[in-house]
Amino acid sequence: MSEQWWKERAFYQIYPRSFQDSNGDGIGDIPGILSRLDYLKWLGIGAVWLCPVYDSPNADMGYDIRDYEKIMSEFGTLEDFDRLVEELHRRDIKLIMDLVVNHSSDEHAWFVESRKGRDNPYRDYYIWRDGKGGKEPNNWASFFTPSAWSYDEHSGQWYLHLFSEKQPDLNWENPKLREEVYAMINRWLDRGVDGFRMDVISALAKAPGLPDGKGEGYVFTPEYFAFQPRLHDYLREMRRRCFDGRQCMCVGETTFVTTQNANSVVGDGRELDLLFHFDFMDMDGQDGKWNVIPFDLRKFKEILVRWQEAIDWNTLFWGNHDQPRVVSRFGSTATEALRVQSAKMLATAMYLLRGTPFLYQGEEIGMTNFPFTSEQELRDVESLNLLAQARKEGREAWAWNGILHKGRDNARTPMQWEDAPQAGFTTGQPWIAVNPNYHDINVRKAQADPDSILCFYRELLALRQREEALLRGAFRLLLPEHPQLLAYERTLGSDRVIVCCNFSSTPAALPPEFTGKSLLRSGIHDGHMEPYGFTVLADK
Numbered sequence: 378m379s380e381q382w383w384k385e386r387a388f389y390q391i392y393p394r395s396f397q398d399s400n401g402d403g404i405g406d407i408p409g410i411l412s413r414l415d416y417l418k419w420l421g422i423g424a425v426w427l428c429p430v431y432d433s434p435n436a437d438m439g440y441d442i443r444d445y446e447k448i449m450s451e452f453g454t455l456e457d458f459d460r461l462v463e464e465l466h467r468r469d470i471k472l473i474m475d476l477v478v479n480h481s482s483d484e485h486a487w488f489v490e491s492r493k494g495r496d497n498p499y500r501d502y503y504i505w506r507d508g509k510g511g512k513e514p515n516n517w518a519s520f521f522t523p524s525a526w527s528y529d530e531h532s533g534q535w536y537l538h539l540f541s542e543k544q545p546d547l548n549w550e551n552p553k554l555r556e557e558v559y560a561m562i563n564r565w566l567d568r569g570v571d572g573f574r575m576d577v578i579s580a581l582a583k584a585p586g587l588p589d590g591k592g593e594g595y596v597f598t599p600e601y602f603a604f605q606p607r608l609h610d611y612l613r614e615m616r617r618r619c620f621d622g623r624q625c626m627c628v629g630e631t632t633f634v635t636t637q638n639a640n641s642v643v644g645d646g647r648e649l650d651l652l653f654h655f656d657f658m659d660m661d662g663q664d665g666k667w668n669v670i671p672f673d674l675r676k677f678k679e680i681l682v683r684w685q686e687a688i689d690w691n692t693l694f695w696g697n698h699d700q701p702r703v704v705s706r707f708g709s710t711a712t713e714a715l716r717v718q719s720a721k722m723l724a725t726a727m728y729l730l731r732g733t734p735f736l737y738q739g740e741e742i743g744m745t746n747f748p749f750t751s752e753q754e755l756r757d758v759e760s761l762n763l764l765a766q767a768r769k770e771g772r773e774a775w776a777w778n779g780i781l782h783k784g785r786d787n788a789r790t791p792m793q794w795e796d797a798p799q800a801g802f803t804t805g806q807p808w809i810a811v812n813p814n815y816h817d818i819n820v821r822k823a824q825a826d827p828d829s830i831l832c833f834y835r836e837l838l839a840l841r842q843r844e845e846a847l848l849r850g851a852f853r854l855l856l857p858e859h860p861q862l863l864a865y866e867r868t869l870g871s872d873r874v875i876v877c878c879n880f881s882s883t884p885a886a887l888p889p890e891f892t893g894k895s896l897l898r899s900g901i902h903d904g905h906m907e908p909y910g911f912t913v914l915a916d917k
């Protein structure tokens with residue numbers, strides 16, 4: 378792993394179901410992705426993170442895998458996949474796949490066997506326990522359902538699922554299960570993939586004895602399922618069995634990682650190359666994601682500095698398929714001009730930090746949240762379960778507020794390619810509605826406009842590639858107390874680049890000490906910064 382190619386490339390996350398449909402069935406697919414590779418190249422992308430494309434009943438849109446060795450039939454065939462690898466590589470774009478091995482689908486052959494009875498050889502591939510006094514084995518809550526346990530009538534035991542009841546957790550204590558997973562990983566690497574984004578990888582090991590969480594009712598217990606000591610044994614073993622000696626990379630979705638324990642996975646022991654933390658994504662929630670609170674620049678700076686200092690190399694992202702659209706969330710969609718200005722500013726603030734950018738599809742054209750008005754428009758199990766539960770508790774309005782701001786379907790509506798029926802995504806009926814704003818917000822229109830968000834992203838990625846200080850330089854926060862501006866410098870040798878962004882909807886003065894040659898800017902006039910204005914200065 379000497380060649381750290383993943384430091385020098387910008388990643389683009391594709392959510393295949395919503396990227397490009399090729400055959401009119403309303404579902405994005407691999408041939409559709411193939412038809413858009415030149416677009417990614419034009420944008421300046423160096424690697425793709427492909428969300429799950431494995432065979433799945435789609436209870437959680439591919440994060441519930443029925444067969445790790447097959448491609449989902451709606452998405453295409455293994456031949457299509459091989460062609461994707463080949464065509465990406467021909468363009469010098471790397472490909473990482475999603476690796477979802479905390480759980481499988483309940484329709485996976487292992488679980489089908491496992492639930493046949495206590496003596497089945499696959500029983501121990503999952504986490505089965507006896508109940509306590511007719512109730513669950515413990516009080517753990519799941520991400521998507523009140524209890525993390527479901528009862529199986531047939532064998533009279535309960536199985537653990539940290540996500541939906543159709544996503545039983547795999548038992549990583551079982552060495553046979555681990556060997557099967559490693560063999561599967563190796564087969565994909567042998568097919569030519571360049572690495573993995575590892576889904577909720579921090580949750581593989583559960584605390585021995587599965588102790589009850591403290592509190593009444595069902596309790597969410599990351600202290601018993603995230604970053605358990607055995608996690609590191611599994612990740613090291615996986616590295617030895619699968620990754621050592623290959624030029625591949627792994628980025629962990631390390632849910633509940635902290636700046637204190639981060640280096641236990643990406644530090645010198647090098648279990649993973651990169652990690653995703655969710656401190657920025659949790660900024661606008663209080664006691665869970667659904668209680669929405671406003672953006673706070675001070676909090677943002679605190680998190681940013683803490684992470685830039687904690688680990689040598691960060692992932693830089695504003696969203697993914699689990700998050701709402703960033704411009705709706707932390708920017709402004711009050712007017713078209715503000716949407717454009719704030720989207721550019723947010724990109725500048727994030728992607729010039731020290732680390733590897735991960736763009737989420739549609740972000741580069743400033744796609745926005747969806748104006749959902751009814752349950753029928755939703756597809757995500759998380760939102761649907763939330764709504765059903767909230768109804769029972771008589772707080773549907775609260776749930777709707779959460780879903781409009783934070784629901785995952787916001788980011789899952791089809792990619793907006795052009796001002797044509799269904800935004801050019803499909804010739805049929807899309808599986809989830811296209812955002813009605815596609816007439817104005819689409820790739821074709823943005824490509825024709827040099828002032829568009831899209832053309833700006835292209836320039837920004839090129840700038841990061843060109844300026845050594847931005848690519849490799851050290852980070853330091855400037856103006857830590859400023860209430861409106863985020864400012865930082867990146868330095869390498871005698872090179873110094875200053876980034877200064879107005880995060881507010883009111884004007885600000887550009888600090889006079891920030892001088893130098895302008896590399897990139899927008900919304901700046903004679904030392905005056907417009908709302909969401911920003912500048913990048915080379916101070917040599």
Ligand code: ISL
Pocket residue numbers: 437440441477520540576577630632666698699700759785
């Ligand atoms: O989106 C979230 C809840 O609002 C996150 O907590 C998310 O569930 C968590 O980050 C794990 O996400 C990953 O695993 C899930 C899947 O639903 C997500 O799409 C995936 O990114 C289960 O596989």
Ligand code: CA
Pocket residue numbers: 398399400401402403404405406451
């Ligand atoms: Ca299709």
